[in-house]
Amino acid sequence: MALNSHNIIPARIKEARESRGLSMAELSDLIEVTSQAISQYEKGIIKPSVFTLKQLSNTLRFPFSFFYKPKREKSCDNSPVFFRAVKSTPKKFRNAYSYYIEWADEIYNYLNQYIKFPEVSLPDVSSYINGESLDFETIEEIALKVRKYWELGDEPINNLVELLEDKGIILCRIKFKNKKIDAFSQWFNGKPYIFLGSEKGSAVRSRFDAAHELGHLLLHPHLKIDDVYRKDVSDRIEAEAHYFAGALLMPITSFPKEVIHNSIDYLLMLKEKWKTSVSAMIMRSKQLNLFSENQINYLNRQMTTRQMWRREPLDDIIEPEEPKLLNEAVDLVLKNKVITSDQFLNDISLFQNEIINICCLSDDIFDPPKKEHKIELKVIK
Structure with a gap:
């Protein structure tokens, strides 16, 4: 992609600023240009100089190519976030x-x-x-x-x-x-x-x-x-x-049959099976009228006494469920040499740490492969 001042995408400048949670005034202070100038960059009224664009790149942590990457059209059927x-x-x-x-x-x-x-x-x-x-x-x-x-x-x-x-x-x-x-x-x-x-x-x-x-x-x-x-x-x-x-x-068709005792320790046993928190099980039991009001109040008091509202037993035992789809897709195209790491990073135009986070990748996935030694030990007789 040729980087020239004629194909900077103004919307990308606004995107970069807002994605870092900065107002125009805050960004203005960081790169020492006026808020009015930033507003004009984002509206495409004027184009930032190469020096200013480099400041934007360094300050907002986006590769230079990000500001030249065309944006995909959004569907009018998008839901709110x-x-x-x-x-x-x-x-x-x-x-x-x-x-x-x-x-x-x-x-x-x-x-x-x-x-x-x-x-x-x-x-x-x-x-x-x-x-x-x-x-x-x-x-x-x-x-x-x-x-x-x-x-x-x-x-x-x-x-x-x-x-x-x-x-x-x-x-x-x-x-x-x-x-x-x-x-x-x-x-x-x-x-x-x-x-x-x-x-x-x-x-x-x-x-x-x-x-x-x-x-x-x-x-x-x-x-x-x-x-x-x-x-x-x-x-x-x-x-x-x-x-x-x-x-x-x-x-509702099966969980109520499991809830036969109103104690925290019993609910902790169910936690391993259903993989839901004790607090969620108490809430669900209340919704389905599995316990009386007094029993629910008792369980809530026990949660407070045992300091379990923020952290419960087994929270450090039950393994987190990690997304794998994007991870496996990136790994597949790189390992099969469909594209190179450099090509992927250039085409996506985000810093690699950002891509690693979004795709749940290993930290070293874009590292160049280690070269094998071109020398070998002598055989000493």
Whole structure:
């Protein structure tokens, strides 16, 4: 790609700034140009000099080629980006992480030239959705329909992340800079994406996050962006996705038969089987009226006494479920020499650490192969 001032993509400058959570004024201070100039760069009114573009590249941590890479057209059918902590997440962080879905989509579409990815296979639940709130009985039906469609039966889901990838959902796991963000998801250009946090410290809570985001993708794709950020709508859809996650992971047709004792230690035994947190099982038991109000209150007090609300036993034992689809796709094209590492990095036009994080790659995947010794030891008689 020829790098010249005539094909800089202004939208990429805005993308680079917003993805780092910076205002124009903050970026202005960092690269010592005026906010007005940055605004004009982003609108394409004026072009930054090569020196300024280099400053943007270094400050915002993007390769020079990123600013020349054409953007793919967005589908008008894209859903809003659903954040698990939308109310407490500042807008600048929502904007910043929204770009990660665009980057994952660019990586997916690039690899899709060479890799046969699983087709999206989600049940049609549109008949349940009328644009208004969903009652919990309806959500139970939808969760059971998903289980039937995927032929899961009534048993615990062994590996939810692997299952979702098999059904055509692209999952990524990254480290969030804002501790209030647990996960986010979006339908983007006809493809469902879920991003999970890498610092959760609990495999079972991260599984619940994945199920929660699946709930958004199934129940709320029709919502408008402005609606999602209204408090009444945000509260409602969060409650619906939360209920869906519990109903999917702990189905009404089998989980109640397992809950025969109201003690924390018994629920910890179930935790190993169902791979859901004790707190989630208490919540689910309350939803299904498996325990009396007094029993629920007792369990909650025990959770407090044993300091289990933030971290539970077995959280460091149960293995986290890692996304593998993009990882395996990158590994496949590189190992089979379909493309070189340099070509891949140049075409994607993100710094390699960013690609490694999004695709859950090993840190050394783009390192050049070690050269074999061209000399050998002498045989001394």
